Amino acid sequence: MEISHSMIRTTATAVALLTVGTLVTVPSASAATAALPSCPLVFGHGGYPKNPNAWRKDRIRQPNHPRGVDDQKAWGVDGVEGDVQLTRNGTKAVMWHNTSTNGLTGPKKNITDIWWTAGSTNLRDRRISRGPYAGERVYTLRQWLDHVRSRGLIALLEIKPETKRILADPAHSAAAWREISDPIKERQGAQRIMVYSTDPWIQRQLARRHPKLARGSAVRWTDSVAWDEPPRSWRGNVPRWRAVLNQGAKSVMTNYPKEYRAWLSGKCAR
Numbered sequence: 010m011e012i013s014h015s016m017i018r019t020t021a022t023a024v025a026l027l028t029v030g031t032l033v034t035v036p037s038a039s040a041a042t043a044a045l046p047s048c049p050l051v052f053g054h055g056g057y058p059k060n061p062n063a064w065r066k067d068r069i070r071q072p073n074h075p076r077g078v079d080d081q082k083a084w085g086v087d088g089v090e091g092d093v094q095l096t097r098n099g100t101k102a103v104m105w106h107n108t109s110t111n112g113l114t115g116p117k118k119n120i121t122d123i124w125w126t127a128g129s130t131n132l133r134d135r136r137i138s139r140g141p142y143a144g145e146r147v148y149t150l151r152q153w154l155d156h157v158r159s160r161g162l163i164a165l166l167e168i169k170p171e172t173k174r175i176l177a178d179p180a181h182s183a184a185a186w187r188e189i190s191d192p193i194k195e196r197q198g199a200q201r202i203m204v205y206s207t208d209p210w211i212q213r214q215l216a217r218r219h220p221k222l223a224r225g226s227a228v229r230w231t232d233s234v235a236w237d238e239p240p241r242s243w244r245g246n247v248p249r250w251r252a253v254l255n256q257g258a259k260s261v262m263t264n265y266p267k268e269y270r271a272w273l274s275g276k277c278a279r
Contacts, residue, residue: 022250048277049253050260051270052088052165052228053081056236057106066238068140069112071137073104074148075156085270088163088203090262091153094120096132099175099185102150102192103132108171113147114138121171125149158200165225165262166193168215170208177210190218199224229253231261231269243268 055071072081073091081089092106092211101124109119113135126133137145148156150166157164168189175185193202205225206212215223225266233249234241250272253261263269273279 043279045276046238046257047211048273048279049229049258050087050163050267051085051264051273052090052163052260053086054090054262054264055106056264058237059235060237064107064111064228067107067112068238069106069137069142070140073106073153074137074142074145076142076145078153078156078160078162081266082160082162084267086162086266088165088201088260088270089157090165090167091157093166093168093172093189094148095172095175095185095188096120096125099172099178099181101132101189102188104148104150104153105132106169108169110135112137112139121175149192150189151195154192154196154200154202158196163201163203165228166202166204167225168204168206168208168211170206170211171209173211176214185217186214191221193219198204203228228260228262230260231258231263232265234264236264240264247272269272 053072055069055073055077057071058066070077072078072089073090078089084138091104094103094105095101096103103120103125105120107120109117110123111117113132114137115135116130118130118145120132123130123132125131132147135147137143159178161208172189175181176189178185193204202222203225204215204219204222205228212223212226222262231250231253232246234243234245246263246265246269248272250269254273254276259267
């Protein structure tokens with residue numbers, strides 16, 4: 010069969026059109042990524058048991074110290090939650106979760122009843138006595154904020170309800186509030202800080218004193234599995250994780266940051 014030049018041109022044109030059509034209909038990797046919703050900001054939280062006698066089982070997992078913050082960073086968080094307590098008479102804002110020194114060396118005392126450095130029961134000289142962070146000490150609010158900034162993370166501060174007694178006491182209120190507010194004000198221009206409290210009175214005070222920062226309560230709790238020791242499987246959280254993600258949450262908090270970040274892969278664009 011003799012092939013004419015016109016047949017060659019026609020065939021070449023058809024192949025070119027087919028090729029172009031194929032290229033148009035196959036989405037690029039960047040286009041596929043752009044089609045995904047944005048991932049929420051992920052805040053790491055240290056689990057605390059939710060059952061009777063929880064204080065006996067508590068392994069002091071809260072990231073209120075550099076080692077804990079560094080672990081959270083390695084697990085892929087965008088921010089980390091820390092717990093703010095006040096020592097006696099509001100003389101020092103410190104990073105500690107529990108009402109008392111349970112989980113620290115030395116005799117058991119309420120944090121609000123002991124001094125930062127003075128006396129044989131002071132807080133500064135104690136060390137975490139159990140769990141993955143045994144040997145770590147207690148840090149001040151200023152020290153913690155500086156380390157969080159150095160790791161490029163958002164600081165989410167919970168002002169613990171135990172501080173209310175001091176913050177509302179006319180004899181100590183002004184100095185106690187300065188202990189909390191001054192470190193925040195000194196740093197808020199250089200790092201992102203959010204604050205909240207589960208105590209309604211403290212939350213109202215935060216909204217008045219730090220109106221642009223008192224948005225920590227907007228961070229959605231995304232877990233459904235109650236924390237226990239030893240930790241339960243993260244997999245029971247998946248239905249709740251999926252529901253919160255589908256609701257378009259802008260920021261979430263979890264006791265399982267490493268597993269949550271891995272679960273998010275392919276479901277949203279970071």
